[in-house]
Amino acid sequence: MRVTQSMLSNNMLRNLTSSYSKMGKLNDQLTTGKKVNRPSDDPVVAMRGLGYRMQVDKVVQYQRNIGEVNNWLDSTDDALDKVGQALHRTKELVTNAANSGAMTDADREKIKSELDQLRQQIQDTANTKVGDKYIFSGTKTNSPLHDKTITPPSTEPNGYPDLTDPNNAAFTSDININVFDGVELNVNSKSAELFKEIDDMFKSFNDPDVDFGAAIGKVDGMMDELLTERADVGARQNRAELMNDRLETQELISTKQMSMNEDIDFEKVITEMISQESVHRAALSVGARIIQPSLVDFLR
Template sequence: MRVTQAMLSSNMLRNLSTSYNKMGKLQNQIETGKKVNRPSDDPVVAMKGIGYRTALEKVEQFQRNIGEVNNWLDSSDDAFDKVGSALQRANELAVKAASETTTVDDRQKVLSELDQLRQHIQNIANTKVGDKYIFSGTKTTTALFDEKSGGYPTTNIDAFNKDVEIEVFDGITLKVNTNAIDVFKNIDQMFADIKEGNVNYSEAIGKIDEQMNEILTTRADIGARQNRVELMNDRLQSQEVIATKQMSENEDVDMEKAITEMITQESIHRAALSVGARIIQPSLVDFLR
């Protein structure tokens, strides 16, 4: 086969262009720190990167969900802590009123304070996280205690007892609300019985103790769920580290290797330019020198 000057020149220019492209790609990798800057650089790496990034985004969303779960549980626990404190004060007042040395005027003052404690607990029943009532089951836009009617729901009770669940992992949901309508209704009825004289103060002490035990049971359930949330959060943090590492190993460039390849490619490119200058056919001016 006859090799012409045009063929030599064409091959030289094509090889120089390829060399420029390789240096350009290496330069982009060094500047961005990434193996691929467009899918065409390496489709396999690009597709894996999409998968790893999707997994990481899901973990981050679940972590945000965990934060919402903590808001509900912490608010519920704090609310029942306040209810427990109110019942403790009610117990002290009942013990005082049950004493034979307590006057009629003193008992009236006790009734007045018990009424304030009752209203305080009614307000706690309407605790909100953001714009949602946390003790109203799935009817999160409806207050558990209706201040206008002065009572708790008597219809559609099932909706107020339904669980509110939030997804915290693939296929795993956690109950975030506390079905407390019966707890609050029983406490309110107890205060009503004391006010109306349906129970004497000695009996009231036992009734209050029963409600305090119910509050402790409710808080124990909340605490158990809080512990599980901590375990799920630890698991999500581990998944975040794993997903981030996988994405980094897939996409991040080995900087030392890339710089070494860049230096090598520059040397090859200079050699190609030097050889190419000798291949190009001399011009008429070169012959006249």
């Protein structure tokens, strides 16, 4: 086959274009630090990268969910702690009132007045909110557990919903938050019945014939139930912490896989860039010799 000057020139230009393209690709990799800057660079790496990136994003979302779980559980534990403090004070007052030899009727009325304030404090605690959601109202997060504006027959006289009514089943329903694939954590405390029982106990203190000696046992019983509820909340807090540790590990693993798939080895790419520049200079040098002769050169 006869090789003409135009064929040599075209081949030279094609090879130079290819060389420029390779250097451009290497330059893009050095600039971005990524092996692939468009799917056409390496479809397999690009598809794997999408999968790893989705995994990282999923883990980040689960970590945000864990933050919401901790917010609910920490607020619940704090509220129940305040109830416990109120019950401790209640026991002190009831024990003093049970001392018939040292207490006058006027003293007992003062104690009843403070007990009534403690009752109202616990009622307010029953309506604790996280953001705009009531945390002790089950799935009826828009409704307060204790509502002083509602009167019978809708609720009990003490302002708490009638939990034996099927229409109020939502007040004792679970709220679950997804924290991993197929894993949910219960974040609310179904303490509606406990708050109602505590309020009934305080209501009995207003009875003119109340036996404060027997009331000490009632207070102890409420404190035991409260401790049981707090232990359950604490167990869920520990599990949430374990899940958070697992998610942090998963984030590291997913990020490492994504980096190994996408990130370049700078030393390797720089070496390739230098080698390609040398090849390109050699091609330019040879090309200059190929296109140098002209018709005038042959006529000399």
